[in-house]
Amino acid sequence: xxxxxxxxxxxxxxxxxxxxxxxxxxxxxxxxxxxxxxxxxxxxxxxxxxxxxxxxxxxxxxxxxxxxxxxxxxxxxxxxxxxxxxxxxxxxxxxxxxxxxxxxxxxxxxxxxxx
Amino acid sequence: xxxxxxxxxxxxxxxxxxxxxxxxxxxxxxxxxxxxxxxxxxxxxxxxxxxxxxxxxxxxxxxxxxxxxxxxxxxxxxxxxxxxxxxxxxxxxxxxxxxxxxxxxxxxxxxxxxxx
Numbered sequence: 001x002x003x004x005x006x007x008x009x010x011x012x013x014x015x016x017x018x019x020x021x022x023x024x025x026x027x028x029x030x031x032x033x034x035x036x037x038x039x040x041x042x043x044x045x046x047x048x049x050x051x052x053x054x055x056x057x058x059x060x061x062x063x064x065x066x067x068x069x070x071x072x073x074x075x076x077x078x079x080x081x082x083x084x085x086x087x088x089x090x091x092x093x094x095x096x097x098x099x100x101x102x103x104x105x106x107x108x109x110x111x112x113x114x115x
Numbered sequence: 116x117x118x119x120x121x122x123x124x125x126x127x128x129x130x131x132x133x134x135x136x137x138x139x140x141x142x143x144x145x146x147x148x149x150x151x152x153x154x155x156x157x158x159x160x161x162x163x164x165x166x167x168x169x170x171x172x173x174x175x176x177x178x179x180x181x182x183x184x185x186x187x188x189x190x191x192x193x194x195x196x197x198x199x200x201x202x203x204x205x206x207x208x209x210x211x212x213x214x215x216x217x218x219x220x221x222x223x224x225x226x227x228x229x230x231x
Contacts, residue, residue: 101217
């Protein structure tokens with residue numbers, strides 16, 4: 001089975017721009033979560049999508065948004081980019097068996113640099 | 116609130132030495148899950164193991180072993196006979212069983228360097 005894929009792998013933007021990152025989960029996985037990794041804050045949860053609905057959200061400003069499509073693929077969008085948004089953005093997918101917390105499998109990440 | 120502490124920021128060992136990475140967690144949930152992930156320089160988080168709070172059995176997988184102790188809220192990871200390829204950042208993570216607790220809460224990571 002192919003793993004989680006993320007595109008693009010690298011991105012350079014300037015302050016004030018917006019960006020869209022894409023994530024394709026492992027085939028059959030229905031939940032997609034997004035995390036931000038920075039040297040200062042470590043790994044922080046952004047949001048989780050399941051069946052095209054945001055099920056859970058971390059403590060990030062409204063500039064960070066996401067969506068999930070019917071094929072479980074997900075996108076996240078960051079508007080009005082700030083220097084502090086420079087980070088590795090990781091997507092993870094999980095199967096979501098009934099009643100249990102499933103293991104999340106991560107993609108290679110998108111490294112965003114904001115100049 | 117959930118919290119994971121990895122007190123060891125960096126560890127350096129010589130190849131073939133054994134090394135233990137410490138993880139201490141805090142949670143009010145009675146059902147929770149613990150994980151270890153490895154992050155090589157490429158950046159991808161590689162899943163290593165998952166443990167349920169109701170299963171305190173220790174586990175061994177090749178050179179890797181995990182010691183889960185609910186009494187001390189610890190989930191330590193030991194690499195036996197370390198190899199250069201083990202060099203990476205290792206993260207311990209915790210999640211609850213439902214709702215907002217499903218998200219992973221990560222420790223700050225331990226950078227392991229194995230020298231030849």
